[in-house]
Amino acid sequence: MKEFIPEKAFIDSASLEYETGKRVLNFLEKYNVPISFTNRVKIEGDTPIEKYANSKRTIFLTLSKEKKLRPCSPSADFQFSLTRSCPGLCEYCYLQTTQGERPYIRIFANIEDIFHVIQKHIDDNDEKKTTFECSSITDPIPFEAMTGSLKAAIEFFGKNKNGRLRFVTKYHMIDNLLDIPHNGHTTFRFSINTEKVIRDFEHNTSSMEERIRAAGKVCDAGYPLGFIVAPIMRYPGWKTEYEEMMYLLSRYVSEKDRVISFELIQHRYTETAKKLIYSRFPKTKLEMNDEKRKLKWGPYGKFKYVYKKEESEEIKQFMTLLVEKYFQNGKVEYFT
């Protein structure tokens, strides 16, 4: 994955009153991206596959109207967004079922307004630490060269007494975030997986090695750091490949008395997601055979298919052992 440059852009003119809006416009002009100045986003395509793929290459520069932030339990108190959707084409992505037929990328220009809303939520929380997640409906990294918004957010939280930020990414383009005053108030998390899982299912994202090298730089820059290993899949040779991944990680990430957190998530799917995945990726190699799975009631009111009990237990034990073997200060936050 190189720098993300959209193929088409739609711009709400009101967004050009903001510095971020002007910066995005400069970027688009520099790369000769075709622009339409309208609020009506049109996505070409006759089939679900075409609509989906074209959406992921299209941006809409607009304004965030969010005044009241949604809770984000259990990972943070609230969630906010600088962008929505992403250029990734991960076959299993849970956002597939929540962002409709045309998940085009929204970029919010009014970051000052977003920070104002965040500050209000912090002030309303009586001097307690308040945590915010900014990657619930997006991956914030691919847009950094275009917007600089995440850098601004990290600096905002760096100065903030009680606000804390966290996010997760599958991308490696993090160099503009290394030398900034984060003050340890932002937790950087990388979503990692074996090279095979990334190659087969996480199209248009950074490779395993790119993510791991980026994590090493983030660690050296003093950020609190964690990893989401997800979705963990069983396939011939899975144990060897997950061990190779952990070994590589331990080579690049030096702990220096710091806790490195690990969130372990086994592969799962819902009936709705399965249908959508087959319509968008008809040749998918994702293993979604209901008979080989166990039904589990999910927190969002839907049944999901996870690995059977013995298999799931084996994943948990094996991955926990790897964390213990390669990271003296590794902490498994949870396995699900």
Ligand code: SF4
């Ligand atoms: S990068 Fe993250 S948000 Fe984007 S498609 Fe992949 S899993 Fe979904």
